[in-house]
Amino acid sequence: MGLRSFFLQTLWNFQRLQNLGWLFAYWPALERFYPDKNKRAPRAADHLEYFNTHPYMASLILGVCAGLEEEVAAGRLTHEQVLAAKRNMAGPLAAVGDRLVWGMWRPLIGILAVMSGLLFWEKIWWVIPLVFVLGFNLLHIPLRVFGLWMGYRGRVMLIPFLMQLNVQRWVDYGYLVGLLLGGIAGVVLWVGLGDSRWVGLLLTALAVMAAGHEWSSTSIFLAATVSAVACYYVAVLI
Amino acid sequence: MVDYVGAAILFAALSLDYIAVGQLMVSRPIVVGPVMGWWFGEPHWGLIIGVVVELLWSHVIPVGFWALETTALAGLAAGWCALSGFPGPGTMALSLVLAVGAAMVVRRANASLREQFRRFTPWVEAGLTGGGFWRLDAAFFTGIIIWVLFYTVAYFVFLHLGLWVVKEVLRRSSFRFQEGLAFAGGILPFLAVGLFLQYLYSRGRAGLLKNNRGVKGGQL
Numbered sequence: 001m002g003l004r005s006f007f008l009q010t011l012w013n014f015q016r017l018q019n020l021g022w023l024f025a026y027w028p029a030l031e032r033f034y035p036d037k038n039k040r041a042p043r044a045a046d047h048l049e050y051f052n053t054h055p056y057m058a059s060l061i062l063g064v065c066a067g068l069e070e071e072v073a074a075g076r077l078t079h080e081q082v083l084a085a086k087r088n089m090a091g092p093l094a095a096v097g098d099r100l101v102w103g104m105w106r107p108l109i110g111i112l113a114v115m116s117g118l119l120f121w122e123k124i125w126w127v128i129p130l131v132f133v134l135g136f137n138l139l140h141i142p143l144r145v146f147g148l149w150m151g152y153r154g155r156v157m158l159i160p161f162l163m164q165l166n167v168q169r170w171v172d173y174g175y176l177v178g179l180l181l182g183g184i185a186g187v188v189l190w191v192g193l194g195d196s197r198w199v200g201l202l203l204t205a206l207a208v209m210a211a212g213h214e215w216s217s218t219s220i221f222l223a224a225t226v227s228a229v230a231c232y233y234v235a236v237l238i
Numbered sequence: 239m240v241d242y243v244g245a246a247i248l249f250a251a252l253s254l255d256y257i258a259v260g261q262l263m264v265s266r267p268i269v270v271g272p273v274m275g276w277w278f279g280e281p282h283w284g285l286i287i288g289v290v291v292e293l294l295w296s297h298v299i300p301v302g303f304w305a306l307e308t309t310a311l312a313g314l315a316a317g318w319c320a321l322s323g324f325p326g327p328g329t330m331a332l333s334l335v336l337a338v339g340a341a342m343v344v345r346r347a348n349a350s351l352r353e354q355f356r357r358f359t360p361w362v363e364a365g366l367t368g369g370g371f372w373r374l375d376a377a378f379f380t381g382i383i384i385w386v387l388f389y390t391v392a393y394f395v396f397l398h399l400g401l402w403v404v405k406e407v408l409r410r411s412s413f414r415f416q417e418g419l420a421f422a423g424g425i426l427p428f429l430a431v432g433l434f435l436q437y438l439y440s441r442g443r444a445g446l447l448k449n450n451r452g453v454k455g456g457q458l
Contacts, residue, residue, distance in 0.1 A: 010258045010381045013355035020358055024378055041366045048363055055261050102299040103441055110268060110292050111434065125285045126276075129269040136263045175442025182435045189428040200425040204432035211436045217295050218306065218338055224429055225331055228422030229415070236414060 001028050001062055002148050008055050017052040025058070029066040033073035043069075046083060053090040054097025056143040061089045063151020100167055101139065104174040109135040111181045118188060199231050242394060245277050249313050250389035256309050258385045267291035267312030274313045280320035286427065287315045287330055293430035297437050307348065310392070311341040317397050318404045327423025328416050332404055334426070340396045351388060355381065 008021035026047055034040035053061060065086050071077040113132035121128060193200045206227075207220045215223075252273065255265035263269070268288045275284015291312040298306055315330070315337040322329045358377045365373030408416065 006260045007378055010378055011355045011358050012257060013352055015356035016359060020362065020377060024374055027374065037369060045363055045366050048359060098299065107296045107434065107438060110296060113268060114289055121285060122282060125272055125281045128285060129272050132266065132268050133262065133264055140262065172442060175438050178438045179435060179442065182431055182438060186428065186431040186435065189431055193424065193428060196421060196424060200428050203425060204429050207429055208432055208436045211433055217433065220433065221294055222335065222338065225335055225422045228425050229418035232418035232421040233414065
C-alpha cells in the first residue's frame with residue numbers, strides 16, 4: 001500500500017479527483033480482507049467515490065481505513081463507517097498537509113538548498129538540487145511510511161496525536177528560519193549586484209508591494225523584466 | 239550533436255513526479271533547471287534559472303487547474319538559454335519570459351488531458367462488477383504511458399519552437415536591447431529572493447498574529 005500510494009494522483013481527474021488513485025493504493029487491503037471476489041467487488045466500487053486530500057497525508061487515511069476494514073471483515077463495524085472515516089479525515093488532513101508541506105517545508109528546504117550552495121555553486125552546482133531533494137524527502141518519506149503504519153495501528157487515537165504535535169507552531173518556526181536564511185541570501189545577492197543594486201532594490205520593493213496587492217507572480221515577473229529593460233534604456237539616454 | 243529526444247525523455251521522466259508519480263520533488267524547478275542545463279552543457283545557467291523560478295513561484299502547489307507548470311518553465315528556459323549559443327543573464331531573462339507563455343500552454347494541455355481521465359472511472363467500475371479487476375492496474379499503466387508521451391512531445395516541440403524564437407530575437411535585436419535584457423537578468427535572482435521573503439512573511443505573519451492573540455495551541 002505504501003508503494004502504491006506514490007501513484008495516488010496518476011489518474012487525477014476533475015470529476016472525482018483522487019478516487020482512482022485511492023482505490024489503487026487501497027487495493028491490497030481489500031484483497032487481504034476480502035479474498036472472495038464477489039465480496040470484494042462492491043467494497044471496491046464504493047471506494048471509487050469522490051476523494052481528495054494531501055498526497056502525503058493520504059497514507060494516514062489509508063492506514064486508518066485498512067484497520068477499520070479489518071474490523072468490517074470481522075463483522076465488528078459497518079462498511080459505511082469506513083467510508084465516513086475516509087471522508088471526514090480527508091479535508092482536515094489536506095489542510096494540515098498543505099500548510100506543513102507545501103506552505104512551509106518546501107520553501108524552507110528550497111532556501112536552505114540555495115544557501116548550502118551559495119558560496120561554492122560555481123564549482124559544485126549539483127549540491128543545491130541534491131540538498132533540496134534529500135532535505136525535502138526527510139519529511140516526505142517518513143510521513144508516507146510511518147503515516148501508513150500509525151494510521152493502521154493508532155486508528156481512533158490518530159487525531160488526538162496529531163493535535164498534540166501542534167503543527168502550526170512548527171510551521172511558524174519554519175517561516176522564521178526561512179525568513180532569516182532568505183534575508184542573508186538577499187543581502188549577499190544585493191551586494192553582488194554592483195552598480196545596479198539600487199535599481200534592483202527599487203524594482204524588488206515595487207514587486208513586493210505588488211505581491212501585497214495580490215498580483216500574481218507571473219504578472220510581477222513580466223512587469224519587473226519590462227521595467228528593468230526600460231530602466232536601462234532611460235539610464236543610457238540620461 | 240545535441241540529443242533532443244534524450245532531453246525530452248529526461249524531462250518527461252522528471253515531470254512525472256510533478257503530479258503523476260511520487261511527488262519526490264525532482265520535478266521542482268530547482269532540480270529540473272540544472273539537470274536540463276547540464277544535459278545541454280550549461281548546468282550553471284540552468285541552476286540560476288531553476289533557483290529564480292523556484293523562489294519566484296514558491297507558492298505554486300501541484301494541484302488544481304491554475305497551478306503554473308513551473309517544471310516546464312524551468313526546463314524549457316534552461317534548454318533555450320543553453321542552446322542559444324549566448325548563455326548569459328540577458329538570454330536567461332528572454333528565455334524565462336518566453337517560457338512563461340509555453341508553461342501556460344502546457345498547463346492548459348495538462349488540464350485537458352486530466353479532463354479525459356474521468357473516462358477511466360466508469361471503465362474500472364464496469365470491470366469491478368464483471369470480475370475484471372485487471373482494469374485498475376491497466377488504467378494506471380496507461381495513465382503513466384500517456385503522461386510520459388505528453389511531456390516528451392510537449393518538451394520536444396516547445397524546445398525547438400522556443401529556441402528558434404530566442405535565436406531570432408537575439409539575432410535581430412539591437413545591442414542596447416540585449417544589454418537591457420542582461421540588466422534585467424542580473425536583477426532577477428535578487429527579485430526572486432525578495433518575493434520569496436514576501437511570501438514567507440505574509441504566510442508566517444498570519445500564524446504568528448493568530449498565536450499572539452492568545453488562541454490556544456494544539457490546533458491542527
